[in-house]
Amino acid sequence: MAKKLKIGLFGFGCVGQGLHYVLNNSTGFKADIIKIAVKDKTKERSVSKDLITFDKYEILNNPEIDVIVELIDDAEEAFNIVSEALKKGKHVVTANKKMLAIHLEELYALQQKYNVSLLYEASAGGSIPIIRTLEEYFDNEELEKVSGIFNGTTNYILTKTINEKLSYPVALKQAQEKGFAESDPTNDVEGFDPKFKAVIIALHAFGLIIKPDEVLNLGITTLHENDIKYASEKGYKIKLTPVIQRLDGDKVGVLVTPRFVKDTNQLFNVENEFNGVIVEGKFSGEQFLQGRGAGSYPTGAAVLSDISALSHGYKYEYKKHVQKHASDFTNDVIITAYFRYNSNADLEKIKFEEISEKYNSGDYNYVVGKVNLENIIKNRDYILTNSLFISLVNDKISLNIKNIQSIKKENQLATT
Amino acid sequence: MAKKLKIGLFGFGCVGQGLHYVLNNSTGFKADIIKIAVKDKTKERSVSKDLITFDKYEILNNPEIDVIVELIDDAEEAFNIVSEALKKGKHVVTANKKMLAIHLEELYALQQKYNVSLLYEASAGGSIPIIRTLEEYFDNEELEKVSGIFNGTTNYILTKTINEKLSYPVALKQAQEKGFAESDPTNDVEGFDPKFKAVIIALHAFGLIIKPDEVLNLGITTLHENDIKYASEKGYKIKLTPVIQRLDGDKVGVLVTPRFVKDTNQLFNVENEFNGVIVEGKFSGEQFLQGRGAGSYPTGAAVLSDISALSHGYKYEYKKHVQKHASDFTNDVIITAYFRYNSNADLEKIKFEEISEKYNSGDYNYVVGKVNLENIIKNRDYILTNSLFISLVNDKISLNIKNIQSIKKENQLATT
Numbered sequence: 001m002a003k004k005l006k007i008g009l010f011g012f013g014c015v016g017q018g019l020h021y022v023l024n025n026s027t028g029f030k031a032d033i034i035k036i037a038v039k040d041k042t043k044e045r046s047v048s049k050d051l052i053t054f055d056k057y058e059i060l061n062n063p064e065i066d067v068i069v070e071l072i073d074d075a076e077e078a079f080n081i082v083s084e085a086l087k088k089g090k091h092v093v094t095a096n097k098k099m100l101a102i103h104l105e106e107l108y109a110l111q112q113k114y115n116v117s118l119l120y121e122a123s124a125g126g127s128i129p130i131i132r133t134l135e136e137y138f139d140n141e142e143l144e145k146v147s148g149i150f151n152g153t154t155n156y157i158l159t160k161t162i163n164e165k166l167s168y169p170v171a172l173k174q175a176q177e178k179g180f181a182e183s184d185p186t187n188d189v190e191g192f193d194p195k196f197k198a199v200i201i202a203l204h205a206f207g208l209i210i211k212p213d214e215v216l217n218l219g220i221t222t223l224h225e226n227d228i229k230y231a232s233e234k235g236y237k238i239k240l241t242p243v244i245q246r247l248d249g250d251k252v253g254v255l256v257t258p259r260f261v262k263d264t265n266q267l268f269n270v271e272n273e274f275n276g277v278i279v280e281g282k283f284s285g286e287q288f289l290q291g292r293g294a295g296s297y298p299t300g301a302a303v304l305s306d307i308s309a310l311s312h313g314y315k316y317e318y319k320k321h322v323q324k325h326a327s328d329f330t331n332d333v334i335i336t337a338y339f340r341y342n343s344n345a346d347l348e349k350i351k352f353e354e355i356s357e358k359y360n361s362g363d364y365n366y367v368v369g370k371v372n373l374e375n376i377i378k379n380r381d382y383i384l385t386n387s388l389f390i391s392l393v394n395d396k397i398s399l400n401i402k403n404i405q406s407i408k409k410e411n412q413l414a415t416t
Numbered sequence: 417m418a419k420k421l422k423i424g425l426f427g428f429g430c431v432g433q434g435l436h437y438v439l440n441n442s443t444g445f446k447a448d449i450i451k452i453a454v455k456d457k458t459k460e461r462s463v464s465k466d467l468i469t470f471d472k473y474e475i476l477n478n479p480e481i482d483v484i485v486e487l488i489d490d491a492e493e494a495f496n497i498v499s500e501a502l503k504k505g506k507h508v509v510t511a512n513k514k515m516l517a518i519h520l521e522e523l524y525a526l527q528q529k530y531n532v533s534l535l536y537e538a539s540a541g542g543s544i545p546i547i548r549t550l551e552e553y554f555d556n557e558e559l560e561k562v563s564g565i566f567n568g569t570t571n572y573i574l575t576k577t578i579n580e581k582l583s584y585p586v587a588l589k590q591a592q593e594k595g596f597a598e599s600d601p602t603n604d605v606e607g608f609d610p611k612f613k614a615v616i617i618a619l620h621a622f623g624l625i626i627k628p629d630e631v632l633n634l635g636i637t638t639l640h641e642n643d644i645k646y647a648s649e650k651g652y653k654i655k656l657t658p659v660i661q662r663l664d665g666d667k668v669g670v671l672v673t674p675r676f677v678k679d680t681n682q683l684f685n686v687e688n689e690f691n692g693v694i695v696e697g698k699f700s701g702e703q704f705l706q707g708r709g710a711g712s713y714p715t716g717a718a719v720l721s722d723i724s725a726l727s728h729g730y731k732y733e734y735k736k737h738v739q740k741h742a743s744d745f746t747n748d749v750i751i752t753a754y755f756r757y758n759s760n761a762d763l764e765k766i767k768f769e770e771i772s773e774k775y776n777s778g779d780y781n782y783v784v785g786k787v788n789l790e791n792i793i794k795n796r797d798y799i800l801t802n803s804l805f806i807s808l809v810n811d812k813i814s815l816n817i818k819n820i821q822s823i824k825k826e827n828q829l830a831t832t
Contacts, residue, residue, distance in 0.1 A: 029556035
């Protein structure tokens with residue numbers, strides 16, 4: 001039998017309290033939270049005062065504690081705690097996607113060096129066991145693509161604005177009232193949160209450690225009713241969908257943008273705060289997983305599942321990283337996009353290589369066509385400042401032709 | 417690093433050939449099939465003659481072979497092979513749901529006694545990693561229900577008859593031509609195949625070993641166009657959906673019947689040969705998984721994933737069985753059903769406890785109401801012989817009231 005773990009918990013917010021509840025109401029698995037470190041000395045807590053500490057070293061230096069569970073907001077302080085814990089030979093469970101995405105390389109190295117386990121299922125996909133499924137089940141299969149809806153907040157807002165015709169500010173306010181959006185929603189609505197998750201998933205699906213700064217994230221802050229009208233007329237919904245895709249030459253492209261989604265796509269029916277992930281394998285075809293993307297108990301349950309796995313000695317093996325499943329990350333990628341713009345100057349800035357549709361009227365102009373992702377990346381601020389809107393019209397992305405030729409040339413040189 | 421496994425394969429049909437292909441075209445994982453045992457001496461094979469044997473002991477007695485992969489049709493011969501292999505200390509991967517469901521208890525005992533691993537992800541849910549997900553991710557969480565579409569053949573036929581208005585014989589023939597249905601389709605269309613899968617899933621979801629003979633399976637052979645018309649008018653689709661559900665008193669009910677499914681249910685959009693599974697956890701809420709339910713490569717990929725897991729020393733721990741997560745299986749269960757009948761004698765036979773709707777016309781009579789599952793079980797042959805049709809109108813099943821009272825009494829006695 002597995003031994004009963006002693007847990008030191010950092011943070012007692014929504015997820016921390018969810019974990020506490022789930023742990024105390026589980027029949028199968030038993031573990032004890034023996035100390036909880038929190039920041040705010042004035043807040044009333046629902047647990048005994050003896051459990052609470054304001055000094056992180058009361059947990060980090062306690063030899064009795066087997067597992068550190070890190071559930072605080074501040075990514076840099078979280079990294080300090082997690083890296084210190086790993087160096088002390090303690091196993092860690094975390095749900096902090098920002099911390100993970102920014103420090104993946106160091107955290108990977110620390111696990112190897114100190115032979116400890118760092119698990120983070122709750123960091124991506126909400127209650128969907130996506131990391132475990134990629135790590136344990138698709139470990140031996142070459143994947144073509146992972147895409148989905150990784151952010152419950154924006155999906156809730158999009159569901160309300162598109163299906164129920166609420167205005168963006170009203171939908172955002174509703175999301176905040178329901179506890180799905182924070183008071184400063186930038187992280188969600190500008191697509192940073194799903195980008196961090198995409199970076200984590202890219203490691204387990206393709207073996208690549210990618211810097212989040214290099215990945216484009218366009219959110220939904222500039223969505224206009226004309227964009228919604230365009231999508232509705234064509235039978236699309238608009239979803240914020242990260243795409244992580246294998247390209248020619250074993251490169252991998254990653255981007256986070258809005259997308260027009262048809263009713264033949266599984267993501268069409270993923271609504272409100274739900275998350276959905278599509279995994280496309282070379283042999284197994286398309287797998288779809290859906291679950292709750294937010295909430296105290298579902299996320300607490302995901303954390304508990306990691307704690308339970310730890311009690312059985314589980315650690316990620318990062319097999320695709322060890323086996324070097326993909327060669328590299330690239331932004332030299334051609335996408336097919338809808339671009340709503342104001343003036344010809346906008347269109348000159350985001351140079352489209354091919355335009356298949358063009359519409360102009362007094363106050364509404366758009367093109368649909370092929371554009372290099374790098375043009376969008378370098379003009380991200382311009383797009384946001386000028387309230388322009390870009391959406392994928394499908395999720396096929398392909399490696400830039402010039403790039404393919406140069407890869408072929410390199411390969412030729414290498415073999416001669 | 418994991419060592420390179422040597423595989424002895426039994427059977428070289430659809431799945432065996434799929435495995436052979438997937439194994440030879442995988443980049444990440446390497447293993448060798450060093451012998452294939454087949455029955456038919458006259459058939460031409462796509463592999464070298466040296467690989468083929470007609471003597472099972474050439475594999476079972478070969479000390480070089482690390483893993484036996486069993487992919488033959490005959491459930492009893494499969495059991496002989498698998499149990500002999502386990503007794504010899506060899507790890508086994510199988511996809512034979514009938515063999516597993518019938519012999520679960522013995523196979524569980526053999527794994528414990530000889531300390532070997534028996535994996536069977538490909539036996540249920542097609543390419544959906546449902547067993548692994550239940551075993552590894554939901555191992556610590558109490559589940560409320562697992563339901564879904566576990567049989568691609570009947571789902572294909574139902575899709576064609578309901579969405580495309582094909583007749584049952586035409587749809588069945590199409591399924592056979594596409595390779596989804598066997599020449600004798602009884603196993604699928606009468607619901608035996610999804611029942612075997614439900615029995616396997618019940619062990620991993622609730623820890624119960626249930627005899628398939630005790631579980632009701634009604635299929636789609638008596639589906640009439642009046643039933644389809646009824647469902648369509650109310651906006652339902654008809655799906656063959658096993659339900660495995662926790663009831664009051666920690667009992668578990670299992671049944672396989674057609675069900676009227678609304679568009680708010682995830683299974684509504686699972687079409688053609690696809691499978692879908694809904695897992696409802698006490699804390700994580702509703703998880704939905706969808707994938708291909710049939711096909712040489714997807715099933716071959718599921719088998720390969722088990723082989724890869726074996727190479728890392730993986731075995732099922734049957735945690736919910738060890739922890740005794742549910743007390744027992746029961747058929748003393750009340751369901752809400754639609755029942756199309758011919759004569760009053762039919763209605764007297766299947767005694768409904770409550771009738772909420774009743775319709776009579778010259779050639780079409782039905783009731784909707786509450787009925788005890790045991791009434792249906794003991795009249796299964798009568799229902800099939802007389803071409804009557806029963807469908808759940810929802811998937812809420814509840815323990816019979818009398819039964820609950822007797823459980824309460826038992827508990828009182830136990831505590832006094």
